[in-house]
Amino acid sequence: MTTLRRPLVLSGFMATGKSTVGRIVAEELRVPFVDLDEHIAAQAGKSVPELFASEGEGRFRDREALAATPMLRDQLPRVISFGGGTMTVEAVRHLALERATVVTLTARAETIVSRVELLSGRPNLVAQSPMQRVRDLLALRREVYAECHAQISTEGQTPDALAKRIVSIATRDGLAMPLGGRSYTVEMADGEPELLTETLRELRPSSLLIVTDSNVRTARGAWLEAALRPLGALPRSIVEIVPGEPSKNLSTVSRIWDHALAEGVDRDAVVVAFGGGVVGDLAGFAASTLLRGVRCVQIATTLLSMVDSSVGGKTGFDHVAGKNLIGSFFQPNRVIVDLEHLSTLPARERAAGLAEIVKIALVDDAELLHALERDAERLASGDRAALRPIVRAAIQAKIRIVRDDERESGKRALLNLGHTVGHALEANGEYTSLLHGEAVAVGTVLEMRATARLGLTPADLPSRAEALLRRLGLPVSSSATEVEAAWPFVLSDKKRAASSMRLPTVTGVGRGEVITLTIDALRDAVLATCS
């Protein structure tokens, strides 16, 4: 039998059938059903229209938040049908998206009005022109409703048919990136190429431009083929790049552009990034610039790209002056994280991905840090059962950060922990001696030791981070000579402003802050910690 891992929330405008369908879904999944309106009315001893009339909408939203929050927090499997406006409260929406699977039911304004006329007393429709009121509210809530795990049109669908589709979505393990009209989901899987098949059926592209590298094509090509085979005659072409960071440059981007234009891509094409962070950053950038932007699906094949680069919309490439200096913010339309890809990933690359997970745990997620410490050896050995919850939690943490600061004007900069020194070491090694994640591991330890010296990081944390990274199979130190040789690259780092810089700093367990300090103070403190 299919099982529910977390609550299922049905959202959407009034009269889209949330309660009717919700009851069927709950029965099918053998879990309790809660109609939030009924729940509130029972608790208050008054009907929803009465509460609306006597207390006003604001107070009613508070009641909804109060009622929904414990059900989302305890994460018991159940089906909850929200009121039409419940998701307009940001705190409730964010909690629901993190703790539950949210499915939004949609219908046209005409359909809603004709359904509502059969009912009575819907508080938000008491207006001169119900049709205009519905249209206004739908427009007002469009972005809110778009933030979900799936939107399903109820037009011409029977409740049973809808319930069946909802059950299949609810029993998947997707995560939602809530960014209004640019929201998307990150689908988690283990050996399920059909997730890509379904994604492409939904997106209905005119053609596919697949970007990959030769290692990924050899190791994972069969997965891609299995996903594309059912799509038959959909035109597709493939650009294969040389693996590794040295390819992340303008000339590779040019190659992708040239290829796409020679193939005659149009605005309805979809770029499929099939690979690690190098492929993802290049393909994402190409998608953001081709014809001023075509849609993009990210299929992450390295651990690093699963938890970091494929999610969040940063794209770009390296310049001789430094890493990632040219790029754009451009969100993908879907991300697919299929852990089976890790079965062919070299152990050293796997460890590099774990470094980015440690980084995110250090600045944002104490629970994730504990989980890493508990299971370090299993994770290092590539045990997929152990990796799955860790990968999911790391993606969720990244989603939280990007959701609140998409353009990196504040909190998102925390994800650069270890990257100031790390990037410099990576550049100094000409991107060949250290993998990106390895450089981040060393950078994290050196930066944490430095900020601990400056009294900004609790004294015991650098050793704790170092011990964990070591157990995960990562390098954790560098010589003073190396750091000195790499320092000019810190000076050219894009995050520098005059003589001072903003440095992501660990200020507690699972807590970070971006702190301004002088470059010289950082240099002295880093060098003092090196052998």
Ligand code: NAD
């Ligand atoms: P990568 O893409 O170079 O992949 C690492 C290696 O693994 C390559 O040789 C690749 O061919 C191979 N590979 C990939 N998947 C495989 C598989 N399943 N089986 C066997 N081999 C496989 O590197 P990466 O570590 O994934 O990404 C690093 C890049 O990501 C850096 O350029 C970094 O700047 C970027 N990055 C971007 C962001 C962002 O937000 N955009 C975040 C973090 C890192």
Ligand code: ZN
């Ligand atoms: Zn990184």
